[in-house]
Amino acid sequence: MKLEVSKINITFGNKKILNNISFECSTGDIIGVFGRNGSGKSSLLKTIFGTIKADDILIKIDHKNILKEKIISDKLIAYLPQNTFLPKEKKVRDIIPLFFNKSKDQEKIFYDTKITSFEKQKIGTLSIGELRYLEILLIGSLNHPFLLLDEPFSMVEPNYIKIISDLLLKLKQEKGIIITDHYYNDVLKITNLNFILKDGEKFPIQNKYDLMKYNYLSKNKIQS
């Protein structure tokens, strides 16, 4: 499947956040979106998902125009926000049936080796890595053909960054994924296409030296 988003224009007050941004994401793609804080990365994802309004946006899936109001109700795109969306007072094992009615679908999550190790814990007691993994596994196991992830690696412990990366590489076989995060080394390891948002414009990125070119990184701060 192919997601085409075009003519994205977002203005906050007098400030133009995104200026005529367009791109495509197909099944099998993991697209990395970089940019400094306030460059419009999260706004871009939320606009595509439909939770914030854009001045203009055109969304097509498989060349068919999609009303932005239909993205959520037709379950076309799943979205991972920066902050957790799971109820903190619930146990992991009680969350899974909220997402999946069928026991066959629930078992896929219950029997995941990582989930088994913390299924009896409450959401509020999970480490950030466990929580992000659970969230991505839950929304990634839904039938939505596209996945938008806002900072999935942020504050996550290194072993879970690897686990989440492996999960995303598995999920991309059936989905198109768009990811934004400041952990550029981890993002660049799994993406096949990247761009940076700067001054409302979009510029292609091949490697971390391009990130330096657009002043996202300073020369002495490049991670090995």
Add this chain to the structure above:
Amino acid sequence: MNYIAFWKYYVDVNFLNFVFSLVLFLSTSLFWAIINFSTFGVLIGYWGFHLFKENEYYMYYNLGFTKRKLLSNVFLFNWIFILPVLLILLIIK
């Protein structure tokens, strides 16, 4: 519709609604408490959810629920549950 997920939202929104309606019951009458529970109280509960659990909306969005769909279903189910009680109350009166 995913009824298990919706039921969680229903309970969360109606918790504050119930407390507010209970206060109304104690200070006015059962009739006004019931009317409140099915109308204005839902908006109080909606406001409370917005205030304390705003980010949980993303769970519902991912499950295909819009805010409008969630709220209209809360109203619908409250009226379904409350209407027989209200009718009995009116008949008794």
